Amino acid sequence: MKIFVLGGDGFCGWPCSVNLADQGHDVVILDNLSRRKIDIDLEVESLTPISSIGDRLKAWEEVSNNPMRFIQLDIAKEYQRLLDLIIDEKPDSIVHFAEQRAAPYSMKSSSTKRYTVDNNVNGTHNLLAAIVESGLDVHIVHLGTMGVYGYGSHRGATIPEGYLKVEVPQPDGTRFEEEILHPASPGSVYHMTKTLDQLLFLYYNKNDNIRITDLHQGIVWGTNTKATLKDPRLTNRFDYDGDYGTVLNRFLMQAAINYPLTVHGTGGQTRAFIHIEDSVKCVQLALENPPQSGERVKIFNQMTESHQVGELAKKVAELTNATINYLPNPRNEAVENDLIVDNKCFLELGLNPTTLDNGLLTEVVDVAKRWTDRCDQKRIPCISAWTSSQAKAIKKT
């Protein structure tokens, strides 16, 4: 099938594009290269050395017989070009990764808050409006986040795949049943934009019959996939800085350079995780199993295991002899929470998860230890605070 990958040069977008091309699909990457440009602003670099998008595509063309195309485009700003491309190319599906995706970055300042909202909401809405205007029946696969559900106490209840069955009690003692979009409880401006996306999807699906799959993804760990390992120039990025580094990858890198693992708060926060290889596979499964016309937005929980952050740190410490450093938490979140997640949709479609127990050591040795000399230690601390009082607490330490 012909697939546009919006944001196809990013951490999830790139390995996803390579995998889809590897599966024989006709892939067109649309990206404004914003992720690389934000690295310049933040004065950081991927731990792994990544090639330019041009070199990536050249490498892929050399190792495969199914080249990809690249179009530099800002979907949040260039509506007419996006529309023209959809009309001219008639993609069967569009995978939408083109959003600012770091919670700490979204909390750095009013400027990054505003950029995140403006970019993410207008990007998603432009895509929806363009598909309606094109008159074509294009399936959207969107990368959302488990964070839309929030990490408050779920009182031992399982988080369903997007929709929650509730009963509404009436004054006369009766109750009626309803299935609703799971109530949103975002923990950062970034997460908030993903809850806004959900309402954009709800509306355009209902009003214009747009077929949409929304993937509520956990925290991704790992770096490469089978396909990106085919050539060093295909290597995926690995972020370890306080803004874009995800918790588990940060632990791995810290362990590799003998930097104490940074646990913010008690470590009692439970989060959902998924390996990059599984993430890529899930997107492929979602594309191959689209909703029918008239079907409501399909929501998958894209995660494979849940862990407390502190337990993860201990697991990495045991594996590597690292120490653990407990720091004040810059986030406005529950000290501790349960997290039981329903992910049977992907399991039923054949996902065979890479477990932490099997994959962690490979990452430490092949990625973190290998590129130790590229690490800039002063970029490790988390600086963004969620509220002004937390900013003060961090400054004191």
Added chain:
Amino acid sequence: MKIFVLGGDGFCGWPCSVNLADQGHDVVILDNLSRRKIDIDLEVESLTPISSIGDRLKAWEEVSNNPMRFIQLDIAKEYQRLLDLIIDEKPDSIVHFAEQRAAPYSMKSSSTKRYTVDNNVNGTHNLLAAIVESGLDVHIVHLGTMGVYGYGSHRGATIPEGYLKVEVPQPDGTRFEEEILHPASPGSVYHMTKTLDQLLFLYYNKNDNIRITDLHQGIVWGTNTKATLKDPRLTNRFDYDGDYGTVLNRFLMQAAINYPLTVHGTGGQTRAFIHIEDSVKCVQLALENPPQSGERVKIFNQMTESHQVGELAKKVAELTNATINYLPNPRNEAVENDLIVDNKCFLELGLNPTTLDNGLLTEVVDVAKRWTDRCDQKRIPCISAWTSSQAKAIKKT
């Protein structure tokens, strides 16, 4: 108290500003005059002749001893000026009317859809981010809409004031209780932006303790208030065109010029209504009864009566001997719906509603009949269609 009124030159914003000044408050109007400019694009004018904002303020200064100030500003685009004004002026409260507010306009084209989303979301988010950045404890009163709840069948259930008590059944047969934001069910891009606003408020209230009152308003009818009647130059706008005219005001104007009342669909759609005088009073009550620090977003249903659109047409027809014309419905909505709304919060605060039975005839005589010669009949039809198939159905007639 010192109050900023964002969008204080518009249909609700202007009489609200005048009332607040009349009550002795220190009012500063911030407006980009977009409502007047959209009239230019649409080639329509208010049925009532309205003065420029400068003449309005001059008139108010002459009839009162409490002048208002005006600052031309686009809150969706001029973040820094908005922030500077908040820091310099330290308002106690900010009333936020500064959104594109017509559902049909929001559905005209991809351009008006995109403008509505961009303007409304960024405007609201800029306001929230600016208040956080200012560090001040400013109470926001926002004009929302009853449309966030949707007009599907509510199965005879009463729509609560924003929050819904639900029970979540668990696999073991137990159920836990939760109070959630009423599920959103927007019927147009405009309504969708108001559901996005709700999530922005939910988040900023929770994360930054911003005090917010969200007014879920019904359809406004009527034109002037006691305060705007003090001088002809204070007259409020009256829209009758297919985009900005609200249903009841359109019926009144149609009756005045012997144009058959335009009912779209069967007329079985039930909607909530409120007179402009009551709307203005509700905003004042909301300002005078702010939420406490730490309190969740306060949500009021700002409406006084519910009616089926077809019944309203019959009421106006009886009063004026008008005929009724049933036309295809351009909206993607239920043919017929119930609507029972809880509005006790405002009644308990002392709202004494103007009823349709008492106010309708005054509007017909004092406004619609008086300005008959200003009506441009070719602007009456509704042209925006909600979906492409509805656009085709309208073209056929």
